[in-house]
Amino acid sequence: MSTALTPLWEVFVRPARGTNHVHVGSLHAADATLALQNARDLYTRRNEGVSIWVVRSADITASSPEEKDSFFEPSADKPYRHPTFYTIPEGVEHL
């Protein structure tokens, strides 16, 4: 089937209440409803999710691999941005 009629969609599944939607893969579908149905059939067959989002791949603006250095490198040498200079009080588990 032609991809013009069935464009690509990205699928995000939330595995449980209180967690985030996580990207699980992509699929082809003619429209949003069918994309959601296909996502249900392809990615939640084994009880993986409680919620699904589908987004047209063309609608996602992504950072380019070539820009990796200018985008992400500068934060590598700024340790003060990371909370590494504190001593964690005893008894605090989730920090």
Next chain:
Amino acid sequence: MTQSSAPASAEVAGYAIRLGDDALILSHRLSEWSAHAPQIEEDIALANIALDLLGQARSLLTYGGSFSGRSEDDLAYLREERQFTNLQLAELENGTFAVTMVRQLLFSCYQHELYRDLESSRDAQLAAIAAKAVKEVAYHVEHASTWILRLGDGTELSHDRTQAALEGVWPYSHEMFADDELARRIADLGVGPLPSGLRPAWLGTVQGILTEATLTLPDDDWKPTGGRAGLHTEGFGYLLAEMQHLHRSHPGARW
């Protein structure tokens, strides 16, 4: 399936088997689409529906067979064509994708009405099977109606094909609502609904979807029946040959 008591009577057993046969045979037909569906996504969707139906068939046949000491495999693989009591609708050949979707819409809408009613059956086992299956079937309805809307109200070609599919499949829908002796007895026992009583709600749902899909409801002239009595369409023998071949060649085969 969990161990449970056998059906209370031969009637209840026979009723469970006919519902099980519907699910088994349609499941097999849908499985024939594997690796042949128009898209890989739809391939998996059809296989999912086939597996839902197979699960229902296993529960129903196991329960129905326990009355006469037959296993689900005995019933599925070792009966002859005339001993199957499924609706002819369930065995209709897949044809085009439109035929398969029309068949699915008509059957799933019926099954949804049926199972919703069976949830309050006096037979605890049938009620339990129906309660589990009704959620699956609600999705089958959703899936089929989504496609019918897009095929019917799509291009001129898809509309014509779907209308032609509807004309071909529609006559077989009447058998779902035919009250035969066993169906009446089951209704008297409070075990299941009278088939004819399910039709108004079914027609309301189906008509709504078909109208929205710009399809025309065919006339109710020809009403073939016989599936419940073991009379089947020409293609059914070929279906059984494929479905039963492995088990009959290698009895008790497992993998």
